[in-house]
Amino acid sequence: xxxxxxxxxxxxxxxxxxxxxxxxxxxxxxxxxxxxxxxxxxxxxxxxxxxxxxxxxxxxxxxxxxxxxxxxxxxxxxxxxxxxxxxxxxxxxxxxxxxxxxxxxxxxxxxxxxxxxxxxxxxxxxxxxxxxxxxxxxxxxxxxxxxxxxxxxxxxxxxxxxxxxxxxxxxxxxxxxxxxxxxxxx
Numbered sequence: 001x002x003x004x005x006x007x008x009x010x011x012x013x014x015x016x017x018x019x020x021x022x023x024x025x026x027x028x029x030x031x032x033x034x035x036x037x038x039x040x041x042x043x044x045x046x047x048x049x050x051x052x053x054x055x056x057x058x059x060x061x062x063x064x065x066x067x068x069x070x071x072x073x074x075x076x077x078x079x080x081x082x083x084x085x086x087x088x089x090x091x092x093x094x095x096x097x098x099x100x101x102x103x104x105x106x107x108x109x110x111x112x113x114x115x116x117x118x119x120x121x122x123x124x125x126x127x128x129x130x131x132x133x134x135x136x137x138x139x140x141x142x143x144x145x146x147x148x149x150x151x152x153x154x155x156x157x158x159x160x161x162x163x164x165x166x167x168x169x170x171x172x173x174x175x176x177x178x179x180x181x182x183x184x185x186x
Contacts, residue, residue, distance in 0.1 A: 037077025
């Protein structure tokens, strides 16, 4: 379990080892867990994860008090079913960290204009909190009911909408600016 003392102790040891290897690297933020909502399904899972996250965050802050710490969730997790659990956990983060891919569960793209409503929703759920979009993307494959033109439109909407929320959305990074190789897909 994430909140098991052994798990927490080992993760703290890992953090100590990691930071000892990069003593001169200037760090701005540290993410503990990526897209965790995909792995947590019960209230108990969320309680265990939150306890683990808080222990890790507190340990990081002991040696790196200025380092901003958060946990990344998928856009659907921050705005959908586990929204309440994520909001409770995010009370312990220094910023809201999210991945954003406007897709249906079967990987069909939403309209390229999706960022207009989606960024507004995210900003409204976390008023006054800095938001870091760690990954942003939109496939171009016809298999996903998309195209390079839809992808181009999406990128234009992302930048236009980011401009509206730039006081709150402090960081946005596009992920995978190329297709996976055939070998990676296989």
